[in-house]
Amino acid sequence: MILLVLVAAALVPVVAGWTGRHRVLAAAVATVLLAAAVIVRVVASVSVDQGVLGIVASVLAVAGGSVVTTAVFDVIDDRSTDRTESLEAAGHILRGGTWVGALERLAVFGSLVAGMPSGVALTLAVKGLGRYPELRSGDRPATAERFIIGTLVSVLWAALCAYVATGFAPLEAARVSFDA
Numbered sequence: 001m002i003l004l005v006l007v008a009a010a011l012v013p014v015v016a017g018w019t020g021r022h023r024v025l026a027a028a029v030a031t032v033l034l035a036a037a038v039i040v041r042v043v044a045s046v047s048v049d050q051g052v053l054g055i056v057a058s059v060l061a062v063a064g065g066s067v068v069t070t071a072v073f074d075v076i077d078d079r080s081t082d083r084t085e086s087l088e089a090a091g092h093i094l095r096g097g098t099w100v101g102a103l104e105r106l107a108v109f110g111s112l113v114a115g116m117p118s119g120v121a122l123t124l125a126v127k128g129l130g131r132y133p134e135l136r137s138g139d140r141p142a143t144a145e146r147f148i149i150g151t152l153v154s155v156l157w158a159a160l161c162a163y164v165a166t167g168f169a170p171l172e173a174a175r176v177s178f179d180a
Contacts, residue, residue, distance in 0.1 A: 002044075005109075006037040007056050007164060010064060017067035027071030030064050037164045052114065054165045060159035061109040062102050069101060069153045073146065101126065101150065105158040112162035118156065127151065 010033035017026030106129055111119025135144045 001038050003037055003164065004053050004056065005034050005041060007053065007060055007161075010037070010060055010145050011056070011173060013061065014064040014067050018063070021031075022041060024071045027068045030060075034060070034064070034087050034160055034164065038160055041164050041167055049126055050166070057161045057165035058106070058109055058113075061158045062105050063101065064161070065105040065154050065157040066098065066101060068157050072149065072153050076146075076149070097150070101154050104151070105154050108155050108158040109162045109165075112159060113166050120159075124151065124155070 010030045012030040013033070017023045017030070047161040104123055107123040108120050111117060111123065131147060135147060
């Protein structure tokens with residue numbers, strides 16, 4: 001039950017982060033709650049309705065990943081003095097990034113929950129090949145950097161949500177041997 005509560009509670013700051021105000025704080029709180037859910041999944045025996053947990057975790061994977069990824073870019077942009085290299089500037093080159101990211105997280109989450117980790121590689125290959133022309137012809141190297149950072153943050157978030165929803169067999173085996 002505590003696992004479901006943690007995952008559902010992580011949706012609260014995610015919704016708050018969608019407004020744009022205090023996005024970095026909202027992402028930090030959501031990340032702490034997701035990390036707590038991962039820890040509970042690793043060290044405790046979990047008995048929860050997998051269907052409900054899966055639905056809540058999938059929403060957290062897609063919506064939360066957007067808030068967390070954007071918050072990471074907010075931090076990067078706040079530290080940058082060159083506004084031509086901002087997330088907004090990169091967004092003019094890589095249009096549709098919000099939708100691509102949401103679909104990427106959904107594909108990564110779905111692949112891992114379905115027990116097909118090769119789907120993650122396929123998703124990343126399709127995304128990379130689809131964006132290759134814009135990244136190759138871009139005059140701004142920061143656009144490629146933001147593409148890589150955004151992809152890694154997004155995939156990591158979706159993978160953690162998938163682990164919380166189902167538990168991966170190798171990590172579950174490690175948990176059993178850890179308990180012994």
